[in-house]
Amino acid sequence: MTSPLTSATVPFFGWYVVAATFVLATFGWGVGFYGPPIYLQMVVQRTGWSVALVSSAVTLHFIVGAVVVANLPRLYRLWNISIITVAGAVLLATGVVGWSLAFQPWHLFAAALLSGTGWVALGAAAVNAIISPWFVRRRPAALSMAYNGASVGGVIFSPLWVILIVSSGFAQATIIVGISMILTIGALSVLVFSKSPEVMGQSPDGTGSHVVISPTSAPLVSSGPRSYLWRNRRFLTLAIAMAAGLFAQIGLLSQLFSMVVPLFGPQTAGLVMGGATVAAIAGRSSIGWLMPAAADRRLVASASYSIQILGSLTLLLACGDNAAKIIIGVLLFGLGIGNATSLPPLIAQVEFDKADVTRVVPLIVALSQGTYALAPAVFGLVRTISDPAVFILAATMQCFAVLAFLHGRHQ
CATH class of the missing domain: 1.20.1250.20 (MFS general substrate transporter like domains)
Known part of the structure; x- marks a missing residue:
């Protein structure tokens, strides 16, 4: 490096x-x-x-x-x-x-x-x-x-x-x-x-200069009292999108291993889940290094979540007995796992001024963590209805996250 x-x-x-x-x-x-x-x-x-x-x-x-x-x-x-x-x-x-x-x-x-x-x-x-x-x-x-x-x-x-x-x-x-x-x-x-x-x-x-470089685009939201964040569309949509996306991720992942064990067996199922982690590293690294500085980061996040939606739907179509579709679905879903945590702070970087970023990032992480803490229980309850319902819920929550990202593009 x-x-x-x-x-x-x-x-x-x-x-x-x-x-x-x-x-x-x-x-x-x-x-x-x-x-x-x-x-x-x-x-x-x-x-x-x-x-x-x-x-x-x-x-x-x-x-x-x-x-x-x-x-x-x-x-x-x-x-x-x-x-x-x-x-x-x-x-x-x-x-x-x-x-x-x-x-x-x-x-x-x-x-x-x-x-x-x-x-x-x-x-x-x-x-x-x-x-x-x-x-x-x-x-x-x-x-x-x-x-x-x-x-x-x-x-x-x-x-x-x-x-x-x-x-x-x-x-x-x-x-x-x-x-x-x-x-x-x-x-x-x-x-x-x-x-x-x-x-x-x-x-x-x-850079060799002691002058601090500004972000590529000027922050779109000015600093203000803490309470203004709760009335700001960009903050609210960013927090909702991150929380919904991670809720879908944590919920699906909490059930996925046990759902694929009957077809693959414990050891192979572990390898399949490991493939999701490798895909997560590849997806996060690709966006980190290849995303243009002037890119609309909300669109990038929406694209990442859309790939995960395809993964959820592929898992749904696998019907629990098509090994190839399950592997493809897990890898597609895995590509966005890392970006769900790394992209929201990068969106905050260009949408809020420096003083507010230090408040916005911990708040959206806190809201997300408080939300996804409930995901394993909710997805476990949904699974008692049917296994396909787990993938439908995950895809629905990720669609909701994409809509939130897009809704916040204009203040």
Whole structure:
């Protein structure tokens, strides 16, 4: 990877920030996002508690995170990004250990409060906050690379959790992962996240000039009181589109593995789901590097969601017994998985001024997380009606997201 130079001898530090944030996202999603479904199964096996009870703790994990992420900018102002990031890693690690040791239901919910509070400091809003000061024109590429850590987190941690649990036990596995995460994130916070372009004497994008580059197009919304966002069409449609898209994604993915196991078997079904993750990385990277600076990012997001709609409809047409159509449907759906989290912040970058972006991104992430926390339960309920209804609901929600993106194109 070639990075621009700010001088003849000093490399642009922003690309080191991207690499460090990639690692942060790998831990954040691997432990805080892809981990809870595995914790659910382990807790149910160990305690004999009902799936409904433990599932409610998973929902609490995500809802608490939604509340915290909405206040992340305030926390960054009170302390700083590096301190909050380390604190998040400690809380997440402590909470996950708590999941493994809980022997009363209230212990489990207390652990969920800790893990939900901690993981958002390593999540989507945090990635955007860390990357944004370092990039303007090249922010799409930088964010796509950093957000790919989320997908890699799923690829690495989903099997890693199983291997560690089988070899060492649930509690020991959480301790090993927790300590490794705290040490890694702590080192990155000191060496990388504590730095800023001003501290390093560099400018965004490594242009060699200390003049901050403006986005390609001037922000279309001026800064104002916090309350104005809730009356602003661009903010509302962006929040609705992101929430609807992620609701469809999380809901469908929560059911998809068990839906394809009867046809493929567990191992092959795992490979098929892994294909969705690979497609997610390819889709996000392609848009990050190839999207023109002057592109209408709402149209790009609409196109990405439209591909996912095709994937949902292909899965519907597969009728559960056409292997080729299922694989094609999973890959089409997977192409948009990463863009659902990375494109909304990029839309906010060009539609709001710099001061408001720091408020808009955490808010849309919080609203999305609070919404998709309910998706597994809703899709599970719909599946009791029929399997095809799951794909119809996913496609409908994604159509709604596309309409929201398009409706917000004109203020």
